[in-house]
Amino acid sequence: MKTEPQSYRSKCPLSIALEFIGDKWSLIIIRDMCLGKSKYCDFQSSPEGIPTNILASRLRELEENGLLVKRPYQDKPVRYEYFLTPKGADLLPVLQHLVMWTQKHVDGCGEPPEGFFTAKPEDLLKRQERGKELA
Amino acid sequence: MKTEPQSYRSKCPLSIALEFIGDKWSLIIIRDMCLGKSKYCDFQSSPEGIPTNILASRLRELEENGLLVKRPYQDKPVRYEYFLTPKGADLLPVLQHLVMWTQKHVDGCGEPPEGFFTAKPEDLLKRQERGKELA
DNA sequence: CCACTAACTTGCAATAAGCAAGTGATAAAA
DNA sequence: TTTTATCACTTGCTTATTGCAAGTTAGTGG
Numbered sequence: 001m002k003t004e005p006q007s008y009r010s011k012c013p014l015s016i017a018l019e020f021i022g023d024k025w026s027l028i029i030i031r032d033m034c035l036g037k038s039k040y041c042d043f044q045s046s047p048e049g050i051p052t053n054i055l056a057s058r059l060r061e062l063e064e065n066g067l068l069v070k071r072p073y074q075d076k077p078v079r080y081e082y083f084l085t086p087k088g089a090d091l092l093p094v095l096q097h098l099v100m101w102t103q104k105h106v107d108g109c110g111e112p113p114e115g116f117f118t119a120k121p122e123d124l125l126k127r128q129e130r131g132k133e134l135a
Numbered sequence: 136m137k138t139e140p141q142s143y144r145s146k147c148p149l150s151i152a153l154e155f156i157g158d159k160w161s162l163i164i165i166r167d168m169c170l171g172k173s174k175y176c177d178f179q180s181s182p183e184g185i186p187t188n189i190l191a192s193r194l195r196e197l198e199e200n201g202l203l204v205k206r207p208y209q210d211k212p213v214r215y216e217y218f219l220t221p222k223g224a225d226l227l228p229v230l231q232h233l234v235m236w237t238q239k240h241v242d243g244c245g246e247p248p249e250g251f252f253t254a255k256p257e258d259l260l261k262r263q264e265r266g267k268e269l270a
Numbered sequence: 271c272c273a274c275t276a277a278c279t280t281g282c283a284a285t286a287a288g289c290a291a292g293t294g295a296t297a298a299a300a
Numbered sequence: 301t302t303t304t305a306t307c308a309c310t311t312g313c314t315t316a317t318t319g320c321a322a323g324t325t326a327g328t329g330g
Binding site: 271272273274275276277278279280281282283284285286287288289290291292293294295296297298299300 | 301302303304305306307308309310311312313314315316317318319320321322323324325326327328329330
């Protein structure tokens with residue numbers, strides 16, 4: 001996870017990518033956002049059961065790193081929704097290939113929802129735009 | 136990292152993939168093998184500077200999980216070379232997209248070696264086959 | 271014999287993960 | 301009007317993982 005955008009361990013683009021999303025949870029959150037989830041409790045309710053303190057810290061880091069943005073959807077009390085930025089949405093091809101890899105090599109894994117493989121990063125941003133229009 | 140192939144935290148293929156390679160180092164080793172490295176000291180000399188105990192444990196786990204195999208290339212003392220299996224080599228598209236992602240979104244990152252984007256998983260296995268023929 | 275190399279292993283301090291419980295703001299129910 | 305409930309977190313604490321340095325083992329070359 002990168003918090004200070006300087007001082008990467010190397011200039012290798014793969015290594016840098018792993019400093020952003022090289023852990024067990026970040027891409028799970030990105031996946032959930034790709035599937036349309038946007039609220040804290042949505043992420044908590046995923047079957048992997050992310051611990052709540054880790055969810056909070058990952059959301060903070062992903063936002064600091066520009067992969068997502070949060071936007072209040074109510075005040076009293078203020079509550080936030082999280083949306084992918086283009087930078088975050090562009091991880092979709094990575095997710096798609098990881099899913100294909102598991103389907104090819106791991107028995108008994110589940111199926112992604114319909115349309116997952118044909119989705120494009122741009123499609124993920126439309127949801128956010130619609131939300132903005134309504135706000 | 137998966138060691139016991141049962142008991143995934145969920146059946147989601149993305150989540151399962153992350154149990155195999157969801158950390159900061161596994162894909163660095165896979166990358167090095169994609170680039171033709173095969174010996175312990177090769178992996179150690181990469182610019183990211185993987186700690187040696189982590190390298191040893193990752194090589195063990197990646198082998199247990201079937202992403203690579205080791206093969207002695209000398210005895211007295213016995214020394215091993217590590218090679219990608221088809222399962223490991225099939226992560227190449229994931230690496231390629233991660234590299235593209237960083238090149239698009241992170242300033243000042245380096246370039247992959249020539250031919251990286253056009254390589255295919257099968258190409259990575261030929262090296263291993265050549266090695267076997269000579270053995 | 272001594273230095274040196276490759277491939278590890280071990281010890282240990284620091285960091286991160288994971289679990290459970292608590293907090294603060296508010297709305298809805300009794 | 302207390303009582304309960306929800307959402308989005310935070311805190312405390314225990315365990316696990318990282319990362320650094322040093323040591324080990326089985327050789328090779330001089």
